[in-house]
Amino acid sequence: MQLTLWTYEGPPHIGAMRVATAMEGVHYVLHAPQGDTYADLLFTMIERNKKRPPVTYTTFQARDLGGDTADLFKSTAWAAYERFKPEAMLVGASCTAELIQDDPGGLAKALNLPCPVVPLELPAYQKKENWGAAETFYQLVRTFAGPHAPPAGTKREERAAGTKARCNILGPTALGFRNRDDVKEVTTLLGELGIEVNVVAPLGARPSDLARLGNADFNVVLYPEIAGQAATWLQRTFAQPSVKTIPIGVGATRAFIEEIAAISGVDASRFLTPDASRLPWYSRSVDSTYLTGKRVFVFGDATHAIAAAKVASKELGFTVVGLGTYSREFARDVREAAKLYEVEPLITDDYLEVEAKVHELQPELVLGTQMERHIAKRLGIPCAVISAPVHVQDFPARHSPQMGFEGANVLFDTWVHPLMMGLEEHLLGMFREDFEFHDDAAPSHLGPSKGRQPSASTEAAPSPAASPTTTEAQTQLTETLAMSGWSLEAEKELAKIPFFVRGKARRNTEKFATEQGIATITIETLYDAKAHFSR
Amino acid sequence: MTVLIPTRLSTANLDACPSTTTAAPSAERFVLRERGQREVFCGLTGIIWLHRKIQDAFFLVVGSRTCAHLIQSAAGVMIFAEPRFATAIIDERDLAGLADCNAELDRVVTRLLERRPDIKMLFLVGSCPSEVIKLDLSRAAERLSREHTPRVRILNYSGSGIETTFTQGEDACLASLIPELRRTDAAAPKSLLVVGALADVVEDQFKRIFADLGIDSVAFLPPRKAADMPAVGPNTSFLLAQPFLTDTARLLEATGAQRLLAPFPLGAQGTTGWLKAAADAWNIPAEHFRQVIAPAEKRARAALEPYRLRLAGKRIFFFPDSQLEVPLARFLYSELSVDPVEVGTPYLHKQHLAMELDQLPETTLISEGQDVERQLDRCREAKPDLVVCGLGLANPLEAEGFTTKWSIELLFTPVQGYEQAGDLAELFARPLVRRTRLEV
Numbered sequence: 001m002q003l004t005l006w007t008y009e010g011p012p013h014i015g016a017m018r019v020a021t022a023m024e025g026v027h028y029v030l031h032a033p034q035g036d037t038y039a040d041l042l043f044t045m046i047e048r049n050k051k052r053p054p055v056t057y058t059t060f061q062a063r064d065l066g067g068d069t070a071d072l073f074k075s076t077a078w079a080a081y082e083r084f085k086p087e088a089m090l091v092g093a094s095c096t097a098e099l100i101q102d103d104p105g106g107l108a109k110a111l112n113l114p115c116p117v118v119p120l121e122l123p124a125y126q127k128k129e130n131w132g133a134a135e136t137f138y139q140l141v142r143t144f145a146g147p148h149a150p151p152a153g154t155k156r157e158e159r160a161a162g163t164k165a166r167c168n169i170l171g172p173t174a175l176g177f178r179n180r181d182d183v184k185e186v187t188t189l190l191g192e193l194g195i196e197v198n199v200v201a202p203l204g205a206r207p208s209d210l211a212r213l214g215n216a217d218f219n220v221v222l223y224p225e226i227a228g229q230a231a232t233w234l235q236r237t238f239a240q241p242s243v244k245t246i247p248i249g250v251g252a253t254r255a256f257i258e259e260i261a262a263i264s265g266v267d268a269s270r271f272l273t274p275d276a277s278r279l280p281w282y283s284r285s286v287d288s289t290y291l292t293g294k295r296v297f298v299f300g301d302a303t304h305a306i307a308a309a310k311v312a313s314k315e316l317g318f319t320v321v322g323l324g325t326y327s328r329e330f331a332r333d334v335r336e337a338a339k340l341y342e343v344e345p346l347i348t349d350d351y352l353e354v355e356a357k358v359h360e361l362q363p364e365l366v367l368g369t370q371m372e373r374h375i376a377k378r379l380g381i382p383c384a385v386i387s388a389p390v391h392v393q394d395f396p397a398r399h400s401p402q403m404g405f406e407g408a409n410v411l412f413d414t415w416v417h418p419l420m421m422g423l424e425e426h427l428l429g430m431f432r433e434d435f436e437f438h439d440d441a442a443p444s445h446l447g448p449s450k451g452r453q454p455s456a457s458t459e460a461a462p463s464p465a466a467s468p469t470t471t472e473a474q475t476q477l478t479e480t481l482a483m484s485g486w487s488l489e490a491e492k493e494l495a496k497i498p499f500f501v502r503g504k505a506r507r508n509t510e511k512f513a514t515e516q517g518i519a520t521i522t523i524e525t526l527y528d529a530k531a532h533f534s535r
Numbered sequence: 536m537t538v539l540i541p542t543r544l545s546t547a548n549l550d551a552c553p554s555t556t557t558a559a560p561s562a563e564r565f566v567l568r569e570r571g572q573r574e575v576f577c578g579l580t581g582i583i584w585l586h587r588k589i590q591d592a593f594f595l596v597v598g599s600r601t602c603a604h605l606i607q608s609a610a611g612v613m614i615f616a617e618p619r620f621a622t623a624i625i626d627e628r629d630l631a632g633l634a635d636c637n638a639e640l641d642r643v644v645t646r647l648l649e650r651r652p653d654i655k656m657l658f659l660v661g662s663c664p665s666e667v668i669k670l671d672l673s674r675a676a677e678r679l680s681r682e683h684t685p686r687v688r689i690l691n692y693s694g695s696g697i698e699t700t701f702t703q704g705e706d707a708c709l710a711s712l713i714p715e716l717r718r719t720d721a722a723a724p725k726s727l728l729v730v731g732a733l734a735d736v737v738e739d740q741f742k743r744i745f746a747d748l749g750i751d752s753v754a755f756l757p758p759r760k761a762a763d764m765p766a767v768g769p770n771t772s773f774l775l776a777q778p779f780l781t782d783t784a785r786l787l788e789a790t791g792a793q794r795l796l797a798p799f800p801l802g803a804q805g806t807t808g809w810l811k812a813a814a815d816a817w818n819i820p821a822e823h824f825r826q827v828i829a830p831a832e833k834r835a836r837a838a839l840e841p842y843r844l845r846l847a848g849k850r851i852f853f854f855p856d857s858q859l860e861v862p863l864a865r866f867l868y869s870e871l872s873v874d875p876v877e878v879g880t881p882y883l884h885k886q887h888l889a890m891e892l893d894q895l896p897e898t899t900l901i902s903e904g905q906d907v908e909r910q911l912d913r914c915r916e917a918k919p920d921l922v923v924c925g926l927g928l929a930n931p932l933e934a935e936g937f938t939t940k941w942s943i944e945l946l947f948t949p950v951q952g953y954e955q956a957g958d959l960a961e962l963f964a965r966p967l968v969r970r971t972r973l974e975v
């Protein structure tokens with residue numbers, strides 16, 4: 001048994017739902033109790049889908065147990081077929097149904113439904129959401145592409161001269177982080193390179209499209225957590241190589257283009273110009289100097305975390321102080337990546353462990369999932385979301401990819417923006433007594449900050465770090481009221497220091513004075529302290 | 536131009552208030568019973584409001600990753616600080632017998648209690664998986680209680696989806712508290728117990744009204760603190776504040792306490808009827824009762840009036856969700872002149888809802904249980920002006936052109952009592968107003 005407050009991933013059947021919901025013409029019959037229907041809201045509320053997920057639940061109850069749960073499954077599957085007439089049906093069990101061992105696969109087979117049925121075995125007590133999505137996608141790909149496989153060992157036919165190279169884009173699902181926008185971005189990029197997209201799957205594909213997967217020359221695997229397994233099988237079965245680079249960031253996008261050029265033989269040189277993305281120039285522009293060495297903590301699924309660490313370090317000049325993932329299946333890759341930054345990799349799906357780590361490292365920016373957003377909020381640290389699990393605000397109305405050159409622009413904006421806002425927050429704290437600010441004014445980028453409302457105070461865990469911003473602001477306020485220990489001249493000198501670093505200067509000077517046993521701070525002390533801390 | 540729409544019940548005639556008349560034995564009304572796919576949360580969901588209500592209680596679900604994911608998703612926006620609920624996720628080692636489930640549970644509970652020294656009461660909450668593998672949480676609770684007494688009281692109840700729907704979780708939770716309550720005997724003074732989680736602000740309003748009426752001994756279940764558990768006995772009369780407390784009411788009656796026959800305190804009429812039931816049991820003179828409630832009741836009616844003009848004649852369709860559907864339909868019909876087309880409820884407790892059911896028009900279809908696809912067909916056929924439904928259905932119905940109201944908000948928002956009557960009406964009016972504003 002594992003004590004869990006928040007989970008990074010749902011159970012594996014949620015992964016299956018993400019695949020089914022992404023596709024067209026597929027229906028999933030899930031043997032599950034009524035409460036499991038909550039999963040619909042993930043898609044209809046968080047992703048704002050206009051359609052219900054194509055899932056029918058048997059919603060068996062205690063009174064059905066031991067009696068006719070198997071019959072209930074069969075009648076439900078038939079009714080679902082009759083109503084939805086899908087091209088293919090997925091059948092499976094959720095955690096509870098797994099325990100009653102009705103074997104939905106066997107039952108569905110016995111029904112002889114007039115459409116292909118793909119039985120899913122997703123062990124709910126061992127595996128999780130991403131694994132479930134990967135397994136479901138793999139089973140679907142095998143079922144529909146399998147019959148078109150050439151005899152083992154067949155070489156791929158050379159493409160006829162003058163025809164465009166063709167690829168599949170694999171991995172985007174429903175509820176994926178910015179998958180919708182990444183697909184658009186990468187499709188456009190491929191189009192510009194002169195490459196035809198054969199099938200995008202699972203997002204938007206029908207079972208009949210999966211049957212055509214073999215027609216492509218190679219695969220672009222955007223999300224290895226979801227499509228890695230299927231891509232490996234396609235490579236083996238159709239001799240289709242996979243493009244391994246994930247085009248997140250300018251460097252990776254260039255590497256991605258080069259890899260595609262190598263596989264397909266297109267000339268990509270005109271896409272490798274420095275101006276393809278604004279990120280390099282924005283990063284070099286002098287006002288970005290203050291980004292130098294900002295300490296950043298990165299956590300997410302393996303693909304996004306590794307990519308984010310690289311962009312943070314090499315394209316924004318941050319210092320990666322922590323890197324981790326909840327995807328144990330990809331722990332090795334993250335361990336490798338962590339070596340580059342000489343940090344201890346954090347491989348865990350325990351939210352409390354991540355929280356403790358952030359607390360310990362006190363980074364200046366957190367790049368994580370919606371869980372880390374909450375951790376960061378609590379600790380008063382700026383944060384940007386880089387990976388699933390995500391919430392409704394991570395499905396923006398505007399086009400907002402993570403991948404490609406435009407994706408790099410988006411990364412620059414969304415990661416730097418909270419830091420700018422961090423500055424604003426300090427100002428707010430500093431001018432708390434100013435008439436324009438009042439005690440309830442929260443940093444604007446944090447939204448309505450629950451932590452400062454009395455209603456949430458009952459929630460506050462006995463943690464010293466419950467609201468660091470407020471405490472800090474209060475300290476500053478007290479300091480303003482009583483500048484004890486400062487000589488008049490030193491105080492005047494301090495007032496000349498730009499307001500946005502004044503608080504820090506004061507704190508440092510006082511700390512220095514205390515350490516040195518200086519009773520009255522003079523101009524001399526102020527500059528001694530400055531010299532001391534700038535070493 | 537002002538349109539005058541008469542309210543369905545003569546509001547001037549309070550002596551005919553339902554609580555004072557014994558419910559007229561109406562002819563058995565037709566109820567459509569369905570047994571298909573239900574689109575309703577399980578009882579675990581109640582934890583989301585219960586943990587806010589009992590401020591020193593912790594809810595530990597013993598279940599699967601699905602259970603943990605359900606609560607997290609239903610809680611919507613995640614709570615800012617560490618919440619007072621968690622899941623002990625059963626894994627393959629527990630199932631394969633490699634680990635002793637009971638020993639594992641003890642370990643998890645001990646770790647939890649170490650982490651949270653502020654916790655005074657711990658609920659072990661059963662789920663489908665814990666029930667199917669027959670993990671005996673009542674024995675576990677006893678064992679752990681012995682170990683952690685007197686610091687923490689450990690209780691258990693089931694919120695599983697094979698046993699409970701959505702709000703039945705609160706019923707199960709409150710029912711688990713009844714055996715814990717101190718018993719009073721026949722010599723004890725007369726006391727009133729209000730049963731069902733209400734927002735603190737609503738509780739305080741009711742407390743003031745009861746005091747003004749002259750009813751001094753009033754307690755609430757659940758209380759805000761574990762230490763403040765009320766006492767019950769034959770001289771306790773109780774009022775249900777929520778319509779889904781079947782088991783809790785039964786167990787309370789078994790202690791000798793009497794349930795006061797009352798409507799539910801929604802809207803001005805509902806609240807008056809509900810308070811009147813208590814006033815009558817305390818033999819409060821009608822005149823004094825009128826005097827006490829008049830100002831608040833008048834405010835409530837005034838607050839409702841603009842919404843009545845807006846909502847009158849609108850046709851409403853309820854998908855089953857919280858079991859609040861019948862009293863809400865009663866409120867909408869009799870106080871706002873809304874026309875209920877279908878009122879679905881996961882479970883229909885005819886006794887507790889007698890007064891509300893009597894007031895619904897013959898033309899309203901009452902349905903119990905669910906077959907979601909068939910109900911959607913009926914809804915499309917009926918083309919109501921407003922659909923009340925769960926989160927899974929709302930956006931798809933909006934996309935089909937329907938105007939919807941999510942039912943879960945009715946549980947998270949203070950809606951009971953006079954001062955909230957206008958807010959309750961507004962919840963139904965807002966989606967319609969929104970539609971008229973948007974030009975895109």
Ligand code: SF4
Pocket residue numbers: 033034035036095096577578579598599601602603605661662663664694695696697
């Ligand atoms: S229906 Fe059962 S398995 Fe599903 S979340 Fe509720 S208790 Fe857990």
Ligand code: SF4
Pocket residue numbers: 422423426500501504
């Ligand atoms: S104190 Fe001012 S300068 Fe220093 S990190 Fe904060 S915002 Fe930046």
